[in-house]
Amino acid sequence: MAGLALKDVRKQYGKVEVIKGIDLDVADGEFVVFVGPSGCGKSTLLRMIAGLEEISSGTLSIGGRVVNDLSPKERGIAMVFQSYALYPHKTVYDNMAFGLQLAKAPTSEIDAKVKRAAGILHMEHLLDRKPSQLSGGQRQRVAIGRAIVRNPEVFLFDEPLSNLDAALRVTMRAELSKLHRDLGATMIYVTHDQVEAMTLADKIVVLEAGVVQQAGTPLQLYHNPQNRFVAGFIGSPKMNFIPVEIAEAGSGGVTVASADLARTLIPVAPDAAVAGAKAVLGIRPEHVTGGDRPVTFKGRVELVERLGHQTVVEVATAGGATVTALLDGTTLVRPGETLTLGFDPADAHLFGESGRAMERFHLPEIARMTRRTAA
């Protein structure tokens, strides 16, 4: 097992740069998830680590060894593909054994390793089947089994659950998490599903346009996003952004106001904020509740989505902002009504004109912990 270090890693296709200088350290045994919108470069970055895409510049080391010029096989990695990429004409056993067979490992060793991997994944009974005779979840297991047999230093997963149905995805997610605990291996996982990212990761790396926007524990990213992009990307429904103007900036926080909000003190470090500058207030839908909160505003209900345990309400304010609130599932509200909503300024985020977040004074204890101390 080994850690991983990327130093100023870049990828160019002709003149187009798709990975724009990534610096990242992955500790031994860490579960790192790359998330980001389509085309952000997360899969490309994973493929560069695998050795399936060349690294244009920068260095990639696995276990302290620079592997830029090594073939995928020599890097000590194993990869699980979104399509599973099982060899269709080989049995499950041979699919898992293929790498070892190519390396001319002794038959007894191959047999022991394949049986062990099959045991870990509870699929001893599937070894004689062909991939076409397996269900989606079973194919997924075989793909993971093939990775385990390679006994890699680093496991790479490229959106491995996106072809499964919702229920199976939840099961496999839990199994992957357990597998990570059992094997203690370093894993890098690409997904666009933030639930997978939040639940699996020790560390989430949010990528956009080939740049790391922020890397940190899931709760750091949730409670302390460093910019508007991360704030909007992590969390569902998406964080509300309300344009405001800074009325006053002091050591106690920044006072903002807008057409919809009276002057409100947001407890954040003012950085370079000056009175009169524009800013964006961020507040998560789950922090927007009824009118009994310190800050209130009114809006017309545009949309009501009832999820049973919760109700998603979208309101349009007089000032032109659209705010989503996550209310109790039994809230009586209809489209067209006027609703008073409110929030606690301590839950709010404030972003300067550049989109950078001002540091929040009040962070929950859990947002300061690493994953392991929190667990």
Add this chain to the structure above:
Amino acid sequence: MSFRKSDNASAWSMLAPAFLLIGLFIVVPFALSVIFAFTDQRLVPNPNITTKFVGVRNFERLFDGDTFSNAFLRTATFVILVVPLQCAMGLGAAMLINTTLPVRNVFRGIYFLPTVISMVVVSVVWASLFQMEGFFNAALRAASFGLLEPVDWLANPWTAMPSLVLMSAWQGFPFQMVVYLAGLQGISKDLYEAARIDGATRWQEFRHITIPALRNTHILVVMTTTILAFKLFTQVQLLTQGGPRGVTDTLVRYIYMTGFREGKVGLAAAAAVLFFLLVFAISLVQRRLLKEERAIQ
């Protein structure tokens, strides 16, 4: 689903031309040749002697003489030589043009050209290449620094058949190439990447992924190429007329010569019926092989 009467009528009227043409040019001649195979029908009937039923005598005569069996053996030799060569050329070319290079369509066009050219034209062009002063002898001389004597490729019993095989493979391989290309494009790139991670070399990728994934394509290509190869006629008729010493005689040429030159239509029809049964048997084998594959899937 039910059709109204007028729908039925218009359906039949649209089908009629095709039915008529297929009936006139395929079904009727086929039925006639089966009937003729058991008669002593001649090309130009003698008004004094009526055509009569002769039972299986035509078939007995085919197997008595050695012209028919010679033609069969020569055709089989051609098939055995040309099918592997042509399929290998088709697969090789398909792999070369199965790239993402921007000029790939140009190469696809160039490689496809030979099949578009008529076999008659190809034969004439290659006849000049095979001449004593032609390209192949010049190449032979250059490669051996003048040590090897020029060869009369089409007149030498040892080289006539290989020469025909080479030319036929060259003219025909683009068809196999196109079918293989379609097969290759159906193989997921992920499989090759998974194999690279497993440490496979290029050869191992070919051996363990490309070849097995093309199983159905192989069956289709080999069977159709075999049937096409059995129909060998044009290039033989144009270049060697079955010679030298009958080494390039073929089944179709035998049928043609017997029926239209010697006028023994009954005998030729019997040979044609046997030829049909041979091709039919090959098709059955192909169906069988493809069916088994489907059962596994």
